[in-house]
Amino acid sequence: MTAFALDGVYPPQEDSQLLIDVLAGGAPLKGRSVVDLGTGSGVVAVAAAQLGARSVTAFDICPTAVRCARGNALAAGVEVHVRLGSWSQALECEPFDVVVCNPPYVPSGAEVDTGSIPPWAGPMTAWDGGEDGRLVLDPLCATVPQMLSDDGALLLVQSEFSDIGKSVTLLREAGLETKIAAVQSIPFGPVLSAHARELEASGRLTAGRRHELLAVIRAEKR
Template identity: 45%
Template sequence: MLLRIPGVYPPQDDTRLLADALAEQPFDARTRVLDICTGTGALALRVAELGAGTVTAIAISRRAVLTARLNARIRGCTIRVLQGNLTAPVRGEHFDLVISNPPYVPYVPAEDDRIPGIGMARAWDAGTDGRALLDRICAQAPDVLAPGGTLLLAQSALSGVGKTQVMLEEQGLQVDVVARREIPFGPVLTGRRRMLAARGIITAGQRNEEIVVIRGRQHA
């Protein structure tokens, strides 16, 4: 069972795709895991239950922090849940596995790159190209990865998989796509179809998007 305080992102297809990719990862009692953008804590709980040694989860929203802490207590998992912006709360620390399913939906209106400071949309809106958080994660994650560590990052193909790959490679990571799933547009994208088609991000009549999990491996 997973509790969810109103306003916190409910686990969805992207959460499940990343959860499935996690099952392929080796875990033992020494594995230190960081979940950036944790929401309900679903993914952090999954790695804890898969046998990770320590799990740290970060959320910007107080409601998400509370939700993740409550879920950890209900499930009997020990997870450190911190409030803050991406990797800021763990600067100077290093992790063997860093996972994230961040906001990645192109924002409407598209005239500027603002991202919402409050409210439910903060869970998905991510600037004009959907990369406001992805770019920051690509820039910050290598700093918190231990030598030999792995990043698993979920995103939509609408937000530039190639750009994520290039950014991570430029940081010295070995990059590949480890999972893909085609899913129908949810209510947010359905409501933005005209705008996204007008901007050339989707084709007219498109009703599905591909979500992917990108893996970046730090040299040992």
């Protein structure tokens, strides 16, 4: 993955790269509009622009992330319209051909020692998915069809610990043709390492295991 300026923003990791790989390996982006929800450093949005998308829009609630993503797009020599605001503000735009999202999906309760997470891992809002990891996933799965043009597609990356199967079910119930496009097993980083004991206590994680399964879900509007 190309080195990106971070400036206190959540650093791109394996989940971002897996999402980019699926984006690059799918239908050509030439002539298509793309929106990146929760862009962070802008790494996925920049990749979409480099892959030839007609237009790329990106949203983030963090002003620092917005500045960072704009700077990274400028450094890469591509045009990305980075906007300050929640992912849900994409509903106020014209429908997009492709929606990409790497949302906060880590289940996080009161017992987690967040003080053990190094500052370079980025702000808590970038990874904290609430008690079950689905604080963003549930409303996103319910409303994403409204963001998509006809024949548009969602690419969503998440962890096994936030219930991949539930996302697939919700997207299908919303009327989208849904499948798992890619999976990858990776070792825990600092965020999940800090959550390991709580995940074990909740039964989501087998005692002593320190790797997670990531999945990219592809959901198409037909």
